[in-house]
Amino acid sequence: MPAELLTIGQVAARSGVAPSALRYYESLGLIASTRTAGDRRRYRRAVLRRVAVIRAAQRVGLSLEEIGEAFSIVEPEAAPTKEQWGRMSARWRPVIDQRIADLERVREDLTSCIGCGCLSLQTCRLYNPDDVLAADGSGSRRLFPDEPDHQEHLA
Amino acid sequence: MPAELLTIGQVAARSGVAPSALRYYESLGLIASTRTAGDRRRYRRAVLRRVAVIRAAQRVGLSLEEIGEAFSIVEPEAAPTKEQWGRMSARWRPVIDQRIADLERVREDLTSCIGCGCLSLQTCRLYNPDDVLAADGSGSRRLFPDEPDHQEHLA
DNA sequence: GGGAAACATCAAGTGAGCTTGAGGTCGGGG
Protein backbone atom coordinates (compact mmCIF):
# COMPACT_ATOMS: atom_id res chain seq x y z
CA MET A 1 0.00 0.00 0.00
CA PRO A 2 2.75 2.51 -0.77
CA ALA A 3 0.98 5.37 -2.45
CA GLU A 4 1.54 5.85 -6.11
CA LEU A 5 -0.29 2.98 -7.72
CA LEU A 6 -3.70 1.54 -6.94
CA THR A 7 -4.78 -2.09 -6.98
CA ILE A 8 -7.89 -3.06 -8.81
CA GLY A 9 -9.66 -3.50 -5.51
CA GLN A 10 -8.81 0.03 -4.48
CA VAL A 11 -9.97 1.46 -7.76
CA ALA A 12 -13.17 -0.53 -7.43
CA ALA A 13 -13.80 0.73 -3.91
CA ARG A 14 -13.03 4.32 -4.80
CA SER A 15 -14.93 4.45 -8.04
CA GLY A 16 -17.80 2.22 -7.06
CA VAL A 17 -17.26 0.13 -10.17
CA ALA A 18 -16.80 -3.62 -9.73
CA PRO A 19 -13.39 -5.16 -10.44
CA SER A 20 -14.92 -7.30 -13.15
CA ALA A 21 -16.24 -4.19 -14.84
CA LEU A 22 -12.81 -2.56 -14.63
CA ARG A 23 -11.22 -5.59 -16.28
CA TYR A 24 -13.91 -5.42 -18.89
CA TYR A 25 -13.21 -1.75 -19.57
CA GLU A 26 -9.56 -2.59 -19.82
CA SER A 27 -10.27 -5.36 -22.31
CA LEU A 28 -11.98 -2.72 -24.43
CA GLY A 29 -9.02 -0.40 -24.12
CA LEU A 30 -10.93 2.22 -22.16
CA ILE A 31 -8.49 2.16 -19.27
CA ALA A 32 -4.95 0.92 -18.92
CA SER A 33 -2.82 -0.62 -16.21
CA THR A 34 0.73 -1.70 -15.64
CA ARG A 35 1.52 -5.06 -14.10
CA THR A 36 3.60 -6.11 -11.13
CA ALA A 37 6.13 -8.91 -11.38
CA GLY A 38 3.38 -11.21 -10.20
CA ASP A 39 1.03 -10.05 -12.95
CA ARG A 40 -1.25 -7.98 -10.74
CA ARG A 41 -2.78 -4.85 -12.21
CA ARG A 42 -1.61 -1.49 -10.92
CA TYR A 43 -3.51 1.62 -11.83
CA ARG A 44 -2.42 5.20 -11.83
CA ARG A 45 -4.68 7.59 -9.99
CA ALA A 46 -5.70 9.12 -13.28
CA VAL A 47 -7.73 6.01 -13.94
CA LEU A 48 -10.26 7.25 -11.39
CA ARG A 49 -10.93 10.23 -13.57
CA ARG A 50 -11.28 8.10 -16.63
CA VAL A 51 -13.69 5.79 -14.91
CA ALA A 52 -15.71 8.76 -13.73
CA VAL A 53 -15.82 10.08 -17.26
CA ILE A 54 -16.90 6.69 -18.56
CA ARG A 55 -19.79 6.52 -16.10
CA ALA A 56 -20.80 10.08 -16.84
CA ALA A 57 -20.80 9.39 -20.56
CA GLN A 58 -22.86 6.27 -20.04
CA ARG A 59 -25.41 8.30 -18.16
CA VAL A 60 -25.66 10.50 -21.20
CA GLY A 61 -26.50 7.45 -23.23
CA LEU A 62 -23.23 6.80 -25.01
CA SER A 63 -22.11 3.24 -25.63
CA LEU A 64 -18.72 2.08 -24.45
CA GLU A 65 -17.64 1.97 -28.05
CA GLU A 66 -18.53 5.60 -28.57
CA ILE A 67 -16.73 6.48 -25.39
CA GLY A 68 -13.71 4.62 -26.65
CA GLU A 69 -13.78 6.62 -29.86
CA ALA A 70 -13.89 9.86 -27.95
CA PHE A 71 -11.03 8.62 -25.78
CA SER A 72 -8.92 7.89 -28.80
CA ILE A 73 -7.95 11.54 -28.89
CA VAL A 74 -6.53 11.52 -25.37
CA GLU A 75 -3.47 9.53 -24.53
CA PRO A 76 -4.27 6.27 -22.88
CA GLU A 77 -3.03 5.89 -19.36
CA ALA A 78 -2.92 9.59 -18.49
CA ALA A 79 -5.28 12.30 -17.41
CA PRO A 80 -6.43 14.30 -20.39
CA THR A 81 -4.83 17.64 -20.99
CA LYS A 82 -7.01 20.67 -20.85
CA GLU A 83 -7.10 20.80 -24.61
CA GLN A 84 -8.04 17.16 -25.02
CA TRP A 85 -10.67 17.54 -22.37
CA GLY A 86 -12.03 20.50 -24.22
CA ARG A 87 -12.32 18.53 -27.42
CA MET A 88 -14.06 15.67 -25.69
CA SER A 89 -16.60 17.79 -23.98
CA ALA A 90 -17.18 19.79 -27.13
CA ARG A 91 -17.95 16.50 -28.77
CA TRP A 92 -20.36 15.38 -26.10
CA ARG A 93 -22.07 18.61 -25.38
CA PRO A 94 -24.47 18.50 -28.31
CA VAL A 95 -25.34 14.93 -27.45
CA ILE A 96 -26.19 15.90 -23.91
CA ASP A 97 -28.13 18.91 -25.08
CA GLN A 98 -30.10 16.72 -27.43
CA ARG A 99 -30.87 14.18 -24.75
CA ILE A 100 -32.06 16.88 -22.39
CA ALA A 101 -34.22 18.40 -25.09
CA ASP A 102 -35.75 14.98 -25.80
CA LEU A 103 -36.62 14.44 -22.19
CA GLU A 104 -38.03 17.91 -21.84
CA ARG A 105 -40.28 17.22 -24.75
CA VAL A 106 -41.50 14.00 -23.20
CA ARG A 107 -42.17 15.87 -20.00
CA GLU A 108 -43.98 18.60 -21.83
CA ASP A 109 -46.09 16.11 -23.76
CA LEU A 110 -46.98 14.26 -20.61
CA THR A 111 -48.00 17.40 -18.80
CA SER A 112 -49.83 19.14 -21.57
CA CYS A 113 -51.78 16.00 -22.34
CA ILE A 114 -53.30 16.21 -18.90
CA GLY A 115 -54.45 19.74 -19.27
CA CYS A 116 -55.46 19.78 -22.87
CA GLY A 117 -58.16 17.17 -22.72
CA CYS A 118 -56.70 15.59 -25.82
CA LEU A 119 -56.98 12.16 -24.35
CA SER A 120 -59.43 11.00 -26.91
CA LEU A 121 -58.24 13.16 -29.75
CA GLN A 122 -55.81 12.60 -32.51
CA THR A 123 -54.09 15.93 -32.45
CA CYS A 124 -51.99 15.08 -29.43
CA ARG A 125 -48.28 14.76 -30.08
CA LEU A 126 -47.97 11.80 -27.79
CA TYR A 127 -50.74 10.06 -29.61
CA ASN A 128 -49.46 11.15 -32.93
CA PRO A 129 -45.74 11.58 -32.51
CA ASP A 130 -43.49 12.63 -35.35
CA ASP A 131 -40.50 10.73 -34.22
CA VAL A 132 -40.95 7.12 -34.86
CA LEU A 133 -38.66 4.17 -35.44
CA ALA A 134 -38.54 2.16 -38.57
CA ALA A 135 -37.45 -1.44 -38.47
CA ASP A 136 -33.74 -1.41 -39.14
CA GLY A 137 -32.07 -4.71 -38.51
CA SER A 138 -31.27 -7.10 -35.76
CA GLY A 139 -29.94 -7.33 -32.30
CA SER A 140 -30.73 -5.25 -29.30
CA ARG A 141 -31.49 -1.60 -29.38
CA ARG A 142 -29.74 1.24 -27.69
CA LEU A 143 -31.92 2.68 -25.02
CA PHE A 144 -31.85 6.01 -26.79
CA PRO A 145 -30.85 5.37 -30.36
CA ASP A 146 -30.72 8.10 -32.91
CA GLU A 147 -34.20 7.65 -34.18
CA PRO A 148 -34.46 7.92 -37.92
CA ASP A 149 -37.43 9.93 -39.05
CA HIS A 150 -40.40 8.22 -40.39
CA GLN A 151 -43.34 9.97 -41.87
CA GLU A 152 -46.21 7.53 -41.71
CA HIS A 153 -48.91 8.91 -39.45
CA LEU A 154 -52.38 8.18 -38.33
CA ALA A 155 -54.86 8.17 -41.19
CA MET B 1 -60.04 -2.78 -43.67
CA PRO B 2 -63.39 -1.75 -42.23
CA ALA B 3 -62.48 0.86 -39.69
CA GLU B 4 -62.82 -0.05 -36.11
CA LEU B 5 -60.04 -2.51 -35.50
CA LEU B 6 -56.46 -2.42 -36.66
CA THR B 7 -54.28 -5.30 -37.81
CA ILE B 8 -50.83 -5.73 -36.37
CA GLY B 9 -49.36 -4.48 -39.62
CA GLN B 10 -51.40 -1.32 -39.44
CA VAL B 11 -50.43 -0.68 -35.86
CA ALA B 12 -46.81 -1.28 -36.81
CA ALA B 13 -46.99 1.14 -39.71
CA ARG B 14 -48.75 3.80 -37.70
CA SER B 15 -46.68 3.54 -34.58
CA GLY B 16 -43.35 2.81 -36.21
CA VAL B 17 -42.89 -0.20 -33.97
CA ALA B 18 -42.17 -3.55 -35.61
CA PRO B 19 -44.83 -6.27 -35.48
CA SER B 20 -42.44 -8.53 -33.60
CA ALA B 21 -42.03 -5.84 -30.96
CA LEU B 22 -45.79 -5.46 -30.67
CA ARG B 23 -46.15 -9.19 -30.12
CA TYR B 24 -43.44 -8.95 -27.55
CA TYR B 25 -45.20 -6.12 -25.73
CA GLU B 26 -48.35 -8.17 -25.80
CA SER B 27 -46.56 -11.17 -24.32
CA LEU B 28 -45.57 -8.91 -21.45
CA GLY B 29 -49.11 -7.72 -21.03
CA LEU B 30 -48.33 -4.15 -22.03
CA ILE B 31 -50.90 -4.12 -24.79
CA ALA B 32 -53.90 -6.29 -25.56
CA SER B 33 -55.68 -7.55 -28.63
CA THR B 34 -58.73 -9.52 -29.56
CA ARG B 35 -58.56 -12.29 -32.13
CA THR B 36 -60.48 -12.99 -35.30
CA ALA B 37 -61.95 -16.38 -36.06
CA GLY B 38 -58.72 -17.13 -37.91
CA ASP B 39 -56.61 -16.20 -34.89
CA ARG B 40 -55.36 -12.91 -36.22
CA ARG B 41 -54.77 -10.08 -33.78
CA ARG B 42 -57.07 -7.08 -33.92
CA TYR B 43 -56.18 -3.94 -32.03
CA ARG B 44 -58.34 -1.13 -30.88
CA ARG B 45 -57.13 2.32 -31.85
CA ALA B 46 -56.32 3.03 -28.23
CA VAL B 47 -53.36 0.72 -28.58
CA LEU B 48 -51.61 3.42 -30.59
CA ARG B 49 -51.69 5.67 -27.58
CA ARG B 50 -50.39 2.94 -25.34
CA VAL B 51 -47.55 2.18 -27.69
CA ALA B 52 -46.69 5.85 -27.85
CA VAL B 53 -46.66 6.00 -24.08
CA ILE B 54 -44.43 2.94 -23.93
CA ARG B 55 -41.89 4.49 -26.30
CA ALA B 56 -41.98 7.76 -24.43
CA ALA B 57 -41.40 6.02 -21.14
CA GLN B 58 -38.53 4.07 -22.60
CA ARG B 59 -36.96 7.31 -23.71
CA VAL B 60 -37.12 8.41 -20.12
CA GLY B 61 -35.16 5.32 -19.17
CA LEU B 62 -37.87 3.10 -17.72
CA SER B 63 -37.74 -0.63 -18.32
CA LEU B 64 -40.68 -2.41 -19.84
CA GLU B 65 -41.32 -3.97 -16.47
CA GLU B 66 -41.59 -0.59 -14.80
CA ILE B 67 -43.85 0.60 -17.55
CA GLY B 68 -46.01 -2.45 -16.98
CA GLU B 69 -46.28 -1.60 -13.31
CA ALA B 70 -47.37 1.92 -14.08
CA PHE B 71 -49.89 0.53 -16.55
CA SER B 72 -51.39 -1.70 -13.93
CA ILE B 73 -53.44 1.24 -12.74
CA VAL B 74 -55.10 1.77 -16.10
CA GLU B 75 -57.46 -0.77 -17.56
CA PRO B 76 -55.81 -2.92 -20.13
CA GLU B 77 -57.22 -2.61 -23.60
CA ALA B 78 -58.59 0.90 -23.25
CA ALA B 79 -57.28 4.44 -23.44
CA PRO B 80 -56.55 5.75 -19.97
CA THR B 81 -59.06 8.06 -18.43
CA LYS B 82 -57.95 11.54 -17.63
CA GLU B 83 -57.57 10.59 -14.01
CA GLN B 84 -55.51 7.49 -14.72
CA TRP B 85 -53.37 9.45 -17.09
CA GLY B 86 -52.87 12.02 -14.41
CA ARG B 87 -51.73 9.41 -11.96
CA MET B 88 -49.33 7.88 -14.45
CA SER B 89 -47.75 11.11 -15.41
CA ALA B 90 -47.59 12.20 -11.80
CA ARG B 91 -45.69 9.02 -11.19
CA TRP B 92 -43.27 9.56 -14.03
CA ARG B 93 -42.71 13.24 -13.70
CA PRO B 94 -40.26 13.06 -10.86
CA VAL B 95 -38.34 10.39 -12.73
CA ILE B 96 -38.08 12.59 -15.78
CA ASP B 97 -37.15 15.58 -13.68
CA GLN B 98 -34.46 13.55 -12.01
CA ARG B 99 -33.07 12.31 -15.29
CA ILE B 100 -32.96 15.81 -16.68
CA ALA B 101 -31.27 17.07 -13.55
CA ASP B 102 -28.68 14.30 -13.81
CA LEU B 103 -27.89 15.18 -17.36
CA GLU B 104 -27.69 18.86 -16.59
CA ARG B 105 -25.24 18.07 -13.88
CA VAL B 106 -23.09 16.04 -16.23
CA ARG B 107 -23.19 18.88 -18.70
CA GLU B 108 -22.30 21.36 -16.02
CA ASP B 109 -19.44 19.22 -14.76
CA LEU B 110 -18.13 18.79 -18.24
CA THR B 111 -18.21 22.47 -18.98
CA SER B 112 -16.95 23.79 -15.69
CA CYS B 113 -14.09 21.33 -15.69
CA ILE B 114 -12.77 23.03 -18.76
CA GLY B 115 -12.76 26.45 -17.27
CA CYS B 116 -11.82 25.68 -13.72
CA GLY B 117 -8.43 24.18 -14.36
CA CYS B 118 -9.30 21.36 -12.01
CA LEU B 119 -7.97 18.79 -14.36
CA SER B 120 -5.23 17.73 -12.05
CA LEU B 121 -7.03 18.44 -8.83
CA GLN B 122 -9.09 16.32 -6.57
CA THR B 123 -11.79 18.79 -5.78
CA CYS B 124 -13.51 18.31 -9.09
CA ARG B 125 -16.92 16.71 -8.89
CA LEU B 126 -16.33 14.64 -11.95
CA TYR B 127 -13.13 13.36 -10.54
CA ASN B 128 -14.62 12.91 -7.14
CA PRO B 129 -18.27 12.23 -7.73
CA ASP B 130 -20.69 11.57 -4.92
CA ASP B 131 -22.88 9.25 -6.80
CA VAL B 132 -21.28 5.93 -7.22
CA LEU B 133 -22.46 2.39 -7.80
CA ALA B 134 -21.90 -0.46 -5.45
CA ALA B 135 -21.75 -4.01 -6.71
CA ASP B 136 -25.24 -5.40 -6.46
CA GLY B 137 -25.72 -8.68 -8.23
CA SER B 138 -25.67 -10.17 -11.64
CA GLY B 139 -26.89 -9.67 -15.13
CA SER B 140 -26.82 -6.64 -17.28
CA ARG B 141 -27.29 -3.16 -16.01
CA ARG B 142 -29.90 -0.64 -16.89
CA LEU B 143 -28.46 2.20 -18.82
CA PHE B 144 -29.68 4.57 -16.16
CA PRO B 145 -30.30 2.53 -13.05
CA ASP B 146 -31.33 4.09 -9.81
CA GLU B 147 -27.89 4.45 -8.42
CA PRO B 148 -27.71 3.56 -4.76
CA ASP B 149 -25.58 5.94 -2.77
CA HIS B 150 -22.21 4.91 -1.76
CA GLN B 151 -19.99 6.89 0.46
CA GLU B 152 -16.47 5.68 -0.18
CA HIS B 153 -14.43 8.49 -1.63
CA LEU B 154 -10.91 9.29 -2.61
CA ALA B 155 -8.42 8.99 0.18
C1' DG C 1 -60.57 -20.69 -56.75
C1' DG C 2 -55.81 -20.00 -56.65
C1' DG C 3 -51.70 -17.67 -55.24
C1' DA C 4 -49.22 -14.35 -52.67
C1' DA C 5 -49.19 -11.45 -48.75
C1' DA C 6 -49.91 -11.04 -44.19
C1' DC C 7 -50.15 -13.22 -40.04
C1' DA C 8 -49.68 -17.05 -36.46
C1' DT C 9 -46.42 -19.73 -33.08
C1' DC C 10 -42.20 -21.11 -31.11
C1' DA C 11 -37.40 -21.67 -30.49
C1' DA C 12 -33.20 -19.69 -30.99
C1' DG C 13 -30.11 -15.83 -31.95
C1' DT C 14 -28.29 -10.99 -31.17
C1' DG C 15 -25.64 -7.21 -28.82
C1' DA C 16 -24.37 -4.55 -24.94
C1' DG C 17 -22.48 -4.74 -20.62
C1' DC C 18 -21.35 -7.01 -17.32
C1' DT C 19 -21.09 -11.14 -13.56
C1' DT C 20 -20.04 -15.76 -12.12
C1' DG C 21 -17.40 -19.84 -11.65
C1' DA C 22 -13.60 -22.87 -12.07
C1' DG C 23 -9.07 -23.42 -11.35
C1' DG C 24 -4.76 -21.49 -10.34
C1' DT C 25 -1.23 -17.66 -8.48
C1' DC C 26 0.62 -13.94 -5.38
C1' DG C 27 1.82 -11.77 -1.26
C1' DG C 28 1.64 -10.12 3.46
C1' DG C 29 0.60 -11.44 8.61
C1' DG C 30 1.00 -14.60 12.27
Next chain:
DNA sequence: CCCCGACCTCAAGCTCACTTGATGTTTCCC
Protein backbone atom coordinates in the same frame (compact mmCIF):
# COMPACT_ATOMS: atom_id res chain seq x y z
C1' DC D 1 6.61 -21.33 6.57
C1' DC D 2 2.02 -21.52 5.80
C1' DC D 3 -2.41 -19.69 5.09
C1' DC D 4 -5.98 -16.60 3.60
C1' DG D 5 -7.60 -13.24 0.78
C1' DA D 6 -6.95 -10.60 -3.05
C1' DC D 7 -5.86 -11.28 -7.64
C1' DC D 8 -5.22 -13.70 -12.24
C1' DT D 9 -7.44 -15.86 -16.82
C1' DC D 10 -10.84 -17.74 -19.54
C1' DA D 11 -15.22 -19.53 -20.72
C1' DA D 12 -19.80 -19.38 -19.88
C1' DG D 13 -23.94 -17.24 -18.12
C1' DC D 14 -27.24 -13.57 -17.62
C1' DT D 15 -30.68 -9.57 -18.50
C1' DC D 16 -33.13 -6.71 -21.59
C1' DA D 17 -35.47 -5.86 -25.61
C1' DC D 18 -36.06 -7.41 -29.39
C1' DT D 19 -35.29 -9.92 -34.26
C1' DT D 20 -34.88 -13.94 -37.21
C1' DG D 21 -36.14 -18.21 -39.10
C1' DA D 22 -38.80 -22.29 -39.63
C1' DT D 23 -43.10 -23.87 -40.46
C1' DG D 24 -47.83 -23.55 -40.95
C1' DT D 25 -52.57 -20.92 -41.57
C1' DT D 26 -55.63 -16.96 -43.36
C1' DT D 27 -57.28 -13.72 -46.23
C1' DC D 28 -57.62 -10.64 -49.77
C1' DC D 29 -57.72 -9.86 -54.66
C1' DC D 30 -58.02 -11.02 -59.45
